[in-house]
Structures are given as C-alpha cells and as structure tokens.
Amino acid sequence: MTAQALSLFWPYCIFIIMLVIIGLYCMLVTYNLIRALIGLELLIKAITLFLILAGYISGHPVMTQALVITLIVIEVVVIVVATGVVLNLHRQNQSLDVRKLRTIKD
C-alpha cells in the first residue's frame, strides 16, 4: 500500500460511509415505494465505490473494474424488475404508499 493510496483511503471511506447513511436514511424514513428504491440505489452506489477503492488500495484496479461493470449490469436488472413490481402495485392500489401493503394476513 503506497503512501498516495493511503492518503486517498480516508477521504473515500468518509464519502462511502456518508452515502451508506444517506441511503439507509432514505429507505427508513420514506413511505414511498420509489423513494425506497432510490435509497437502495444509493446503497449499491456506495458499495460500487468501495469495490473500486478496494481494488485501487490492493493494487488490482483492472480486476475490480471488471467486477464493477458486472455489478452495474446486475443492479440494473434488479432495479428494472423492482420498478416493474412497483408499477403493478400502483396499478392495483392506485398509490405508492408502503402503508397500503398490508393485505397479507393470517
């Protein structure tokens, strides 16, 4: 680990932790389905950044770039399916409120 890499480590780490906190806050506070997905995206972005940082620090930036591209593709697939589910929920409930999702009971 070079000195230059180490000097970059902490600023990036602080930014990643901030992104995680914002993402979690966004998911926990909102009642809106779309906003919950946006919070999820923020969390995944934080992890993506962390993966790149890990590759840079450990000296394998090329490998992590390949991983990150794969990660982005998969994340897009998951989010597309998620928005599809939200769209269908909106068609059935006429609202995007999480509090309406309580039809499953014993």
Added chain:
Amino acid sequence: MLYLFIIVPLFILMFLNLPFRGLKRAAFWLAAALCLFQMFLVLFPDSFFWKLDFAWLDHLFKFDLAIDGLGEIMLFCIGLVVFISVFMGRYINADADEKLNFFSLLLIALAGLNGIVLVKDVFSLYVFIEITSVSSFMLISFYKRREALEATFKYLILSAIATILMLASISLIILISGGTSFSLMHEAIRNSPHDFLGIFAIGMFLSGLFIKAGLVPFHGWLVDAYSSAPSAVSVFLAGIATKAMGIYTLMRVTSAIFGFSIPIGNVLMLIGAVSIIIGALDALAQNDFKRMLAYSSISQMGYIVLGFGCGTALGVAGAVFHLFNHTIFKSLLFVNSAALKIQTGTSRMDKLGGLARKMPLTAVSSLLAGLSTAGIPPLPGFWSKLIIIIALWGSGHYAYAVIAVLASLITLAYIISMQRRVFFGEPAGEMENVKEASPGVILPTLLLTLIVIVSGLFFPFILENFALPAGMIIK
C-alpha cells in the same frame, strides 16, 4: 465439462424463444428432459457424458468450476425440484405463451442454481445468486396478484440488502486478498494481521446469507413469499431456491473461504436453535396451510444450520442429509398444498376437513411427508435428525441436542393438528364434491412419495455414498 450445466439451459432458453411456430409445444419437453438428464448424470457418474471431450468448447468457455459430494447432491435436488415445477406449470398454466414464459424463467433459475453450486469464485457466486433471485422475483409475481406483488417487493428489498452486505464483505476481503477466488480469499483471511477486518467481513457475509436463507430473525419475507406465490413456484422456492442461495452458500462459503472455526460454529448453532424454536411455535399457530408449511420450512432449515454449526464430520453429514430430505418432503407438502388449493379453492385449514376419503393419494402422501418432517422412523427425516442429534451430543452441545429433540415434538404436534383439521373427520359442508387432483399434481406427488419411502428404507446407502463424503467439506 461442468460449464455445460450452466450453458445448456441458457441455450435452450434462447432456442425456445426464437420466433418459430411449434417451439411452444416443445418447451415443456425440452425443459423437463433437461432436468431429468441432470438427475441422471448425478446418479450415474460413470455415464458417457463425463467421458466426453470437447476441446474446442473448453477453449471457448474458460470457467473455473468444481464439483464435490455436496455439489452432486445439490445438482440432483435442483434437477428434481425444477422438473416438478415445470411439470406442475404445464398443467396449471392454461395459455401457451404463459407456459413458455414460465418455463423460460425456470430455465434461467436452473442455470443460476447450477452456477451457485459449481463456482469457485465469490464474485461469480454473487452473480449467480442474483440471477436466481431475479427469476424468483418474477416467478412469485407471475400472475400479478396483489398479495404476490406485495410479497415480491418485501423479498426484493430484503434480498437487495442481503446482497449489499455480501458485496461490502467481498470488498473488505479484496482489500487484503487482491483476488476473488475461494482459495486466495481463504489464504488472505488466515494470514491477515487485521483480525478485526476479517471478523467484520465474516459477520456481514453471514448476515447477508441469513437473510437469503430466511432464518430467524430475518424470516419476515419468507413466509409471505412462500404463501402468496403460485403453487408451482412455492415448490420451487421452498424446495431449492432459498436452500441453494442461503444454506448451500453458507456451507460453501464457511468451509471454503472463512475456514470453519469455533466462534462461527457457535453463531450458526445459536441462529439454528432460535430458528427451530420460533419456526415451530409459529407453525403451530397458523391457520393457512401454506403459511404453516413456510414456518415449518424455517424450523427445518434451523436443523440444517444447527447440524452444520456443530462442525464435526458427522454433524455436517447429518446437515447435508437433512438438506436432501427436506428438499424432498417439503416439496411434497407444497405439491399437496397445490392439490388442495386447486381442488377446493382454499388453503385455510378451518374451511377444509374430512378430505382423506375424497383425496386419498394426497392424504397419504402428506401424512408420510409430515411424519418425515416430524422425524418418525423409518422415514428419512428421522434418520437425518437422529444423526444431527447424535453429532450434537457427541461434541458436547447437550443443550442444543435437547432443544432439537423437544422441537421435534412441537413439529409432530403441528403436523398431526394439520392432518386432523384437513384430512380426518367428516367432510365439511362445501367439501362434498371434491375430487382427487389432476394428473399434473398427482404424478409429482407419486414420484416424491416414492423417493421419501426409498430414501427412508435405504438410508444407509445414501448416508455411506452421498452424505458422509459430503460431510468432508470441513477440513
């Protein structure tokens, strides 16, 4: 050779979706034949396939794959459960396009599950877990029913959080290992001077897997997803999907990356015991057939994790054997729930009653599967639970052994109560005209009942040849 397990389902998927007439009719036969062929390959390791030599194909697909005893059992279970889902999907879906979409999603899931079992690299593992998850999401919300969509959303959010935890852990390990293959990461964690980093990474990865496996306290999504999914999909989810994504990955990652250690074993046993108790007690209180089965599933997964956490070769063998048995009898119970749902239109147990005379095959098979769940000899569930309990007692975990035995009594209680409310007694008012289920449900029932009986009677053979070798994954 092994990459064919992943490539062939994908090629068949592409072939089936070409715009030619007649392909829709071939869809079922191709998908079913593929699953049967996979089972055949595992059962006959000397068959011609393993001796084939495709040098030019090997050159095209450079995958780093491997298979061991545990992997073989998983491949067999995957083939069987996907075959049963495909078979039921053929009879439950009316429309040809719907059938094709259903089979396509199951084929994607098949490729993903085979990938999970075969990979030797943690990032590929993540990719295949996501492939399987996405096809499960789409299968659960296949008919766009309201409850199913709701359950899918819960599953989706929790599953995404689980993958985020797993990816964060992978990134942490990359910091010290510089690569993603199992062996590199194992070396890095063992030789790392930063203990704290390793523990943090292991903790995050295991929590992600607990969410994926639906163990207590992360089980909220599982019950909703199992109970509101279409019948054929419930079989797929309960039979193999969460097991491969959660339990199998847990075993593989713990043994190949983290290296089994006493603290990890203690955490696993604690989570397993809590899952056993809470799952069984919740199952006792349910009124819906499928919800009861889902809670029972959590409880049985607890047994698998408890046996694995014990850490001795016998404990792991018992866990693997119970994994196999649970795949068979829980699939059978979900097939029975499909038969009840289709024939009577409800899965609420207070509305059912006295169906033993109307649906004799369903009643007998569900009784066998239920008693196997509860652990009554000579059914296979008894042998695997016995091995787990002996392993726990032998390694000095007396309290956990007692919990395992007592929870088995609760299991018997809810199974007997279910049988009495659904099948015994006089038929309830609306149940007069109920008939036995159609062949699409009865044939899987017969197949699974046969496997339950055979694996109970010939358990020494399975134990010697499959479970004990698979128990060697912990060095």
